[in-house]
Amino acid sequence: MDVLSAEGRSAAGFPVERPRRLRRGASLRAMVRETSLEARQLVLPLFAIGGTGREEPIASLPGHSRLSPDLIVRTAEQAAATGVRALLLFGIADEKDPEGSGAWRDDGIVPETVRALRSALPELVIITDVCLCGYTDHGHCGVISDGEIDNDASLDALARVAVSHARAGADMVAPSDMMDGRVGAIRAALDEDGLQDTAIMSYAVKYASAFYGPFREAAGSAPGFGDRRGYQMDPANAREADREVELDLGEGADIVMVKPAMAYLDVIARARGRADVPVAAYHVSGEYAMLKAAAERGWLDEREATLESLTAIRRAGADLIITYAAVDAARWLAEEHL
Ligand code: PBG
Numbered sequence: 001m002d003v004l005s006a007e008g009r010s011a012a013g014f015p016v017e018r019p020r021r022l023r024r025g026a027s028l029r030a031m032v033r034e035t036s037l038e039a040r041q042l043v044l045p046l047f048a049i050g051g052t053g054r055e056e057p058i059a060s061l062p063g064h065s066r067l068s069p070d071l072i073v074r075t076a077e078q079a080a081a082t083g084v085r086a087l088l089l090f091g092i093a094d095e096k097d098p099e100g101s102g103a104w105r106d107d108g109i110v111p112e113t114v115r116a117l118r119s120a121l122p123e124l125v126i127i128t129d130v131c132l133c134g135y136t137d138h139g140h141c142g143v144i145s146d147g148e149i150d151n152d153a154s155l156d157a158l159a160r161v162a163v164s165h166a167r168a169g170a171d172m173v174a175p176s177d178m179m180d181g182r183v184g185a186i187r188a189a190l191d192e193d194g195l196q197d198t199a200i201m202s203y204a205v206k207y208a209s210a211f212y213g214p215f216r217e218a219a220g221s222a223p224g225f226g227d228r229r230g231y232q233m234d235p236a237n238a239r240e241a242d243r244e245v246e247l248d249l250g251e252g253a254d255i256v257m258v259k260p261a262m263a264y265l266d267v268i269a270r271a272r273g274r275a276d277v278p279v280a281a282y283h284v285s286g287e288y289a290m291l292k293a294a295a296e297r298g299w300l301d302e303r304e305a306t307l308e309s310l311t312a313i314r315r316a317g318a319d320l321i322i323t324y325a326a327v328d329a330a331r332w333l334a335e336e337h338l
Pocket of ligand 1: 214
């Protein structure tokens with residue numbers, strides 16, 4: 001009866017062992033629950049456009065719109081009231097050019113929005129996406145020379161973008177371009193500008209995923225030619241993810257991110273095992289859109305399916321989750337405690 005298994009547990013088995021004993025009743029289940037999901041772990045992505053009072057609903061991301069800075073501030077206030085106190089900001093340029101030069105202007109859309117948020121909500125955690133794809137007319141994440149993405153030329157541009165965001169008051173910059181060496185280049189540029197306290201959340205492990213479809217509609221950033229497989233990772237690879245994490249940690253990343261989330265839970269777990277910094281997971285636009293579309297048809301219970309998805313991402317090892325469902329989830333979680 002009391003034979004011990006290799007793990008030191010009783011190998012008695014049924015009928016002595018009955019795991020259901022700890023599932024009898026909500027309080028008991030809550031007591032032994034291994035994973036928590038809390039509003040403070042969620043980051044809300046928002047899309048900034050120029051102007052005032054501008055709100056352009058994004059059809060493929062129900063509940064989300066491209067917003068001018070004043071409306072971003074209002075949305076951030078509403079999110080903060082639910083407990084979501086961190087934002088990931090994307091800028092969408094009205095005018096795009098081959099270099100993406102709108103991306104690093106000190107009076108550009110992201111710096112302007114950051115300044116408005118910083119003065120209205122001093123405690124808000126402001127994270128900005130650093131990339132060129134929302135600003136280049138070709139929609140690629142780097143600078144093009146001779147029809148190819150020029151990795152090293154892109155680093156300068158990306159570092160300038162990061163500095164312009166940090167100068168405006170961003171707490172953290174999040175490079176999503178997947179160029180080699182960008183974390184180091186951004187760290188050096190920030191430090192040189194006296195911005196040594198600005199953190200870097202690197203999209204360390206970003207796959208070339210079909211699940212970014214709705215985002216590209218939102219940002220108008222679908223590549224005009226080719227695809228992103230030359231810089232984003234092959235979905236078939238996991239060992240390569242370990243290497244990307246190591247490289248970004250070596251270059252000074254303060255947080256490493258895995259993206260997308262649901263189809264890459266194994267990769268999140270690997271990153272958690274290797275990194276001693278917080279691990280973020282990006283529950284991307286297509287993952288949110290799938291839940292919304294099925295819920296709209298009555299095929300899934302939106303609340304249950306969303307909370308289960310986010311809990312699974314946490315269970316896999318994500319400390320924080322970037323999700324379009326952040327505010328809904330925070331509201332549902334608050335109701336659960338009643
Ligand atoms: C830009 C960027 C993308 C996303 C975040 N930053 C799109 C892409 O790489 O094509 C995707 C976010 C989402 O789908 O929610 N480099």
